[in-house]
Amino acid sequence: MKTRAFIKTVELCFAVVVFFFLNAGAFAGSPPAQEVTYRLKWLLNISVVGDLWADVNGNFARRGLKVTIKPGGPERDAIKELELGRSQFGVASADQVIRAASKGAHVVVLAQLFQVNPLQWIYRPDRTPVKTPQDLKGKTIGITYGGNDEAIMRALLAKYHIRENEVKLYSVRYDYTPFYQGKVDLWPLYRNAQAPIIGEKLRKAGERVAFLNPFRLGIQFVANSVVASKKMLEQHPRTVKRFMEALLEAWGEALDPANKQKAIDVVLKYNRETAVEIVRRQLPATRSLMLPTADFRFGKIDVAAWKQTEQIMLAQKMIAKPVHVETLLKPVVQ
């Protein structure tokens, strides 16, 4: 009896061991996808086409990541979410990064999305020609007090020795009525997302529009970049690398002219409010701001531009002391 029981026990153990070995490959071969949250800076529009592309086309999934993309907005701050642990990756503008670093936040920049700041000023060249910066004198210029455009415009005026009392600064808000009415000569907008909409309206009204691009006048104020916490980079470097590889690959694909229609479809899938014709115009405008030349490497961090951004913020007393922004720039994927 005892021998039989012993044999049965051995058989059972053997069966368990065989089952384990047979299935070990299966257990090891399909690790659960790692979940991370990615907080964008703004709503789901053309400026996040690459992020949405990665979600739709499985760029994240192929690298074993399950990414929850959350839209941003005026009251959202990705850097605060990183610190609070609600997101692992985010999109923030350079001024947010520098301001956060100046207040002790440990944030790193992984890639720079826009090489040219999309924040520009629309104007009517027939009514208010602006051929040189000196033409700004006497004009009414819209700015969002406290916003990026205020810093950029003040830097521009300072660079060209235009005193504040030589222009009239006008506090802008969401609706463009003062610009349509001609009360304001130059109005700030996002060149890729808003300009196709506003420009179209004015063209329909028979008016010509042009854009004042501070970048062309030597003002480099970096816009959106991909950020993470320093802790995340140090503790999970492989996750960060996989995320960035997937993201940069997706952006490259989304901005590839060969994938134009697919990219438009991706935007329209998430944003049904914008007409397809508008998205069609927004896409090349976005491409030119992110890939200024045909052979440009997407996501490259422009260190000089970051340093200039820091200098502008220091000069305008937006930060109390230097943060040495170059130490925050960590492009993990070249």
Next chain:
Amino acid sequence: MLYRRLYQFFIIYFLGLASLMAIKYGLQLSDYVIPGPSEIAQTGLRVSGRYLLNVLNTLAVAILGHILAIVLATVIGIIGRLTAWISSFIRVAAYNIQAYPIVAVAPIIFILLGDGLSSRLLIAAMICYFPLLLSFIGIFSEPVPEIEHFFEATRRMNWQLQIKIRAFENIRKLITVVVGSATLAMVGTIVAEFIAADAGIGYSIRIALYQSDLAKILVALFLIGICTSLYLVLLEWIGYRIRRRWEIPEGGLK
């Protein structure tokens, strides 16, 4: 009353601040997420003078808007008591208009009136007007049979007398509603400034938000709390004076 109201506000504010500090130090958050006490104090010293003027500016608009809303609600409330149909119609209109979020209506107001004083005033009045209106309609439509019967029987009743009787009988309710709606007027003005104005504390808060400067917002909240408390105390004092003049003392008339 003033002293008690202020120290109660201080207790609430500093409890709130202490909770924030507990979260900050408990979770080891940087000054970017929640500023430290020294930064809040320094910001307070730096901006409180300017912010106080902005809060007073906002308060002035809120008081004007509140007065406007009280006058409007009284007039419409009196008209509303004429027939049950008009009363019901005004109520339905009030409920529906109140259901519209002010952030959606505000751009239309700003297009029509610009971003000056009139828009802020209108939004402040709109936000505190509807609760006032609904209460006023209720009070002015509610008969006081034991008193009104005498004047009706003696054929001395007219609409002015009817309003006086109903207001007199519900004076405590009216004062409570007016005092309660004062905070709504303040909120309405701040929301209007936040959305699209170029003056007032709501505008300053918007700029501070753009700059991710929570210290400035905390200073603004402190000043808003103090000024709103002062306004509420003033209204309560006016209500107390009115009640003393109108109401029969508890011991009866001597």
